[in-house]
Amino acid sequence: MTARSTRRTTAAHSRTAAVGAIAVAGALLLSGCGDQTKDKDTGSGSSSSAPLADKLPASVREKGVIRVGSDIAYAPVEFKDSSGNVVGLDPDLGAAMGKQLGVKVDFENGTFDALLTGIRSGRYDIAMSAMTDNKSRQEGIDPTTGKKVGEGVDFVDYLTAxxxxxxxxxxxxxxxxxxxxxxxxxxxxxxxxxxxxxxxxxxxxxxxxxxxxxxxxxxxxxxxxxxxxxxxxxxxxxxxxxxxxxxxxxxxxxxxxxxxxxAAPYGIAVGKNNTQLRDALQAAVNAVIKSGEYQKILEKWGAQDGAVKESAVNGGK
The missing domain is CATH 3.40.190.10 (Periplasmic binding protein-like II)
Structure with a gap:
């Protein structure tokens, strides 16, 4: 959620795509819970008809769901509306990816600084929460101490902010x-x-x-x-x-x-040992970009100036 990641050299206008002014229609409530409870399922599809279903690990196809750790209090990227539904850029993109992969994309609420731990423990399959892709997270390094604190994660990048x-x-x-x-x-x-x-x-x-x-x-x-x-x-x-x-x-x-x-990429975090899921997610992001649905989602949430032309893996510096 807050360009969530480790420090790079500060440069006021070094970004290649500056996220534009928010143009969200209507007054959506900025509400969110800090608990660890599961929120409403987002995205679904039949694996038999989904174009990218065969790219998923068999275990994920069988479950029919990708469990996503997310701090759902970060409007307009992910938050709860006045009815308690999980909405925002990430849930919309996750739903579009789910259609490509033939699975539900289920956002579960958690505190931001515990999301990567949740992947390591098996609580989540991935984390998607406006998380900045950077070398510290890729390598499992604490940015404050410079010490190794975990095995790190891979990122599937989808936006710049x-x-x-x-x-x-x-x-x-x-x-x-x-x-x-x-x-x-x-x-x-x-x-x-x-x-x-x-x-x-x-x-x-x-x-x-x-x-x-x-x-x-x-x-x-x-x-x-x-x-x-x-x-x-x-x-x-x-x-x-x-x-x-x-x-x-x-x-x-x-x-x-x-x-x-x-300026840095937002990335979907995936465990280092889960390369098949990582590659399936990258294929899904690229399919959503190619279909034009990606641009519509970004425009809906006022983030179109942060669009990427293609998803990269571990593109953060």
Whole structure:
């Protein structure tokens, strides 16, 4: 969810595709649960008629479902609408992929920083949650300590997005860049690129101008902290920040400050030992791109400027 990944060299407009302004019709509620319960099934298809069914591992075909770990509180990428249904860019793309593969794509709610652990434990088959593909995650390296903490995962990339800072509307505290955060407090989601960037910036701050970083279980909690005045700024992926600016308080709560940074691919995380499933997912993403449905999904959620022409495996740096 918040360009979720490890730090790369910050570059304000280095991205090849900057995710565009959110253009979602209607006022969808930014609601989500932090529990680990299963949510409504998303996507289905008959394996006998699905064009890519034979690419799946036999065990997945037999189950007829791909279990997806996702932090479902990250609108507009994945969240719950006012009826409690799981909606957003990732669920829509997952459903389209499920039709190609002939299986249901079942999104299960979990905290973001536990999703990769969930893959390792067998709780989930994959993780799809606005997760940034980067070398640290590919190799199982903790970005803060640089130590090996797991076997890592492979990624099937499907979108490009950057990271943004936003503040209360009309109360920017003079913040336009990450260096302006010294002496201030920022709220963000734990385990994200935003947290990596904030921690790195905090090390650069001069004596007497400490940057306080408050990390929460999900992005909604960070937004609430900023809205209440408990923080000077918040940070998340640009699509999420733009959606919050557009919808929170009818557009009266927040504003984006400065330029987005850390352009990187979103990837579907798959266990290193599950290469057949990985390759099937890549084929499904490419089929959805080729069919034109991919572009329609991105346009629906205002993310069309982050479109990729073809899915890559482990394209993150």
């Amino acid at each position: 950057g990271v943004s800072i936003y503040t209360r509307k009309g109360d920017t505290k003079g913040i336009t860049t990450w260096s302006d955060l010294c002496g201030k407090k920022i709220a963000l989601e734990r385990g994200t690129v935003s947290e990596d960037l904030a921690k790195a910036e905090a090390k650069k701050c001069p004596s007497g101008k400490k940057l306080t970083v408050e990390a929460f279980d999900d992005d909604q909690q960070a937004q609430t902290r900023l809205r209440s005045g408990g923080a000077d700024a918040a940070s998340s992926d640009f699509p999420v920040a733009a959606y919050a600016v557009k919808t929170s308080g009818g557009g009266k709560d927040f504003q984006i400050v400065g330029k987005q940074v850390e």
